[in-house]
Amino acid sequence: MEDTKPNVVKITFDGIEVEVEAGTTIMQAARRIAEADGTQAHLVPPAMCYYKPLEGTGGKCRACLVKVAQGSAKDTRPMPKLVPSCITQVQDGMVVENTTNPAVLEARKGVVEFLLINHPLDCPICDQAGECHLQDFAFEHGAAQTRYEEERRTFEKHDIGPYIQLHMTRCILCYRCVYTADQITNQRVHGVLNRGDAAEISTYIEKAIDNDFSGNVIDVCPVGALTDKTYRFKNRVWFTKPVDAHRDCPTCKGEVTLWCRGEEVIRVTARKNQWGEVQDFICNTCRFDQKKTSDWVIEGPTKVQRSSVISANKYRADLVKKPDFALKLASSQYKAIDDSRPYVTDPDTIRQQSVENNDKANHRSLLAENN
Amino acid sequence: MQLTERSKQVSNKEMTLSEKAYLPAIVQGMAITLKHFFKKKVTIQYPEVKRYLGPVFRGRHILKRDEEGRERCTACGLCAVACPAEAISMVAEERQKGEEHLYREEKYAAVYEVNMLRCIFCGLCEEACPKQAVYLRHDEMVPVFTERDQVIWGKDLLVENMNNRYKREAWTKEEARQLDQKRAEGQAAGVEPRAIP
Numbered sequence: 001m002e003d004t005k006p007n008v009v010k011i012t013f014d015g016i017e018v019e020v021e022a023g024t025t026i027m028q029a030a031r032r033i034a035e036a037d038g039t040q041a042h043l044v045p046p047a048m049c050y051y052k053p054l055e056g057t058g059g060k061c062r063a064c065l066v067k068v069a070q071g072s073a074k075d076t077r078p079m080p081k082l083v084p085s086c087i088t089q090v091q092d093g094m095v096v097e098n099t100t101n102p103a104v105l106e107a108r109k110g111v112v113e114f115l116l117i118n119h120p121l122d123c124p125i126c127d128q129a130g131e132c133h134l135q136d137f138a139f140e141h142g143a144a145q146t147r148y149e150e151e152r153r154t155f156e157k158h159d160i161g162p163y164i165q166l167h168m169t170r171c172i173l174c175y176r177c178v179y180t181a182d183q184i185t186n187q188r189v190h191g192v193l194n195r196g197d198a199a200e201i202s203t204y205i206e207k208a209i210d211n212d213f214s215g216n217v218i219d220v221c222p223v224g225a226l227t228d229k230t231y232r233f234k235n236r237v238w239f240t241k242p243v244d245a246h247r248d249c250p251t252c253k254g255e256v257t258l259w260c261r262g263e264e265v266i267r268v269t270a271r272k273n274q275w276g277e278v279q280d281f282i283c284n285t286c287r288f289d290q291k292k293t294s295d296w297v298i299e300g301p302t303k304v305q306r307s308s309v310i311s312a313n314k315y316r317a318d319l320v321k322k323p324d325f326a327l328k329l330a331s332s333q334y335k336a337i338d339d340s341r342p343y344v345t346d347p348d349t350i351r352q353q354s355v356e357n358n359d360k361a362n363h364r365s366l367l368a369e370n371n
Numbered sequence: 372m373q374l375t376e377r378s379k380q381v382s383n384k385e386m387t388l389s390e391k392a393y394l395p396a397i398v399q400g401m402a403i404t405l406k407h408f409f410k411k412k413v414t415i416q417y418p419e420v421k422r423y424l425g426p427v428f429r430g431r432h433i434l435k436r437d438e439e440g441r442e443r444c445t446a447c448g449l450c451a452v453a454c455p456a457e458a459i460s461m462v463a464e465e466r467q468k469g470e471e472h473l474y475r476e477e478k479y480a481a482v483y484e485v486n487m488l489r490c491i492f493c494g495l496c497e498e499a500c501p502k503q504a505v506y507l508r509h510d511e512m513v514p515v516f517t518e519r520d521q522v523i524w525g526k527d528l529l530v531e532n533m534n535n536r537y538k539r540e541a542w543t544k545e546e547a548r549q550l551d552q553k554r555a556e557g558q559a560a561g562v563e564p565r566a567i568p
Binding site: 129 | 445446447448449451452457463464465476477478501502
């Protein structure tokens with residue numbers, strides 16, 4: 001009967017012990033820690049290619065490399081090389097070092113540099129800027145300056161229909177869109193051609209475009225390689241206001257995020273979780289054709305992390321933090337009002353009391369000055 | 372009882388004869404006035420005469436063009452998000468074929484507006500700009516306006532005129548400080564303005 005019992009293993013991630021089921025990856029274990037305690041979110045390794053809702057993703061970008069200082073309780077030797085946490089499964093007694101190991105941080109810096117070798121620095125033009133995972137990754141883990149002097153690779157412009165804009169130069173070959181296309185269609189119509197610098201997605205992408213769910217490649221793309229053509233240059237992400245909304249859709253669940261400017265809906269995306277992963281894939285009708293507020297039932301503003309630029313110029317009372325110090329001071333010095341004194345109406349008594357109070361106050365301040 | 376260090380003992384001592392006479396004091400005062408009469412004036416006749424405010428003074432905005440006359444601004448929105456007064460707004464547009472000589476990048480600002488009533492001339496837009504497009508002029512201020520529609524400045528007023536390009540002697544505070552030092556040492560008063568990168 002032991003087989004039916006869930007096999008629980010214990011690992012130590014950056015000094016924090018966590019119990020997970022056997023077969024979980026290190027990344028998932030780290031995310032479990034962060035989900036249990038929001039203040040530990042910085043410990044989670046970044047992911048550029050790994051995408052939980054898509055089967056088979058991970059292991060390509062090397063952004064999530066971690067050090068395994070102890071393989072398991074049985075075999076306490078460290079793993080010889082840094083391992084990708086998104087596809088490495090945990091073992092009982094494993095000790096993982098992520099932010100605590102300088103070698104890991106150094107390696108990550110190198111990974112940023114490699115990813116940015118061919119990525120154009122056209123963030124001012126790119127529609128993804130502000131919600132781009134590569135931007136976040138480079139900002140948090142990369143070096144401030146580039147050392148790359150050579151020409152970046154370029155591709156011939158490829159038009160893939162009226163809805164999706166492809167910028168092959170910005171692609172970091174994470175394969176997320178390939179897995180999305182694999183998941184939404186039976187035939188393999190979307191893939192990566194050629195090798196090395198010349199590798200590119202999209203040769204048969206026109207065929208996947210007809211699919212009802214093809215728009216989801218926009219959401220899964222971590223960079224601005226696949227963007228919404230109906231939103232192209234309409235506005236910057238941080239000037240639009242994200243609102244959760246839903247509609248009764250025959251093809252998909254119909255739960256989306258609307259990006260509004262005033263009353264106008266200028267973009268529709270799927271809802272994303274804490275890790276930037278789509279919660280429910282949405283259909284193209286919801287994404288591209290339903291751009292009126294009247295099409296949707298609005299649930300309320302989307303929760304945006306305070307650190308995100310999207311929260312700029314949006315003043316929500318629940319997001320504005322009161323200064324800790326003032327609150328602490330107020331709570332420590334709080335006194336209930338003393339109403340036990342008799343109510344005096346006689347002017348002479350009041351005058352006399354105020355003179356006495358003045359004297360007392362002067363005396364106190366003198367004492368304070370002399371000491 | 373002395374409460375502070377600043378308290379002063381007042382006395383009511385009698386005046387001397389010369390103090391009582393008043394005339395010497397008046398003569399003394401007139402002499403001071405007369406001396407100032409021949410000194411160099413410290414005031415300037417403001418609207419007609421203007422003082423040089425230094426190379427990093429923050430006056431009105433300008434949207435720079437590059438050497439070939441193309442607009443540098445790509446409507447990235449960083450100036451608007453950096454603006455503490457929310458004075459800047461813009462609408463982006465995609466560059467069409469044949470417009471390459473007008474706009475530097477794939478995207479450009481079709482509308483770029485600065486509300487001069489909201490602007491506090493802090494220069495954060497200048498700092499945020501990744502394309503060296505927006506600058507606050509050191510030599511011109513926003514003129515006094517009398518009508519409401521003069522408050523919002525559009526691209527017609529903001530974009531640089533290629534026949535009368537805007538130049539500065541120094542682009543950063545460090546450069547301005549070095550310039551001041553050079554001037555103080557009495558060398559190279561006229562510095563060649565540098566083209567922006």
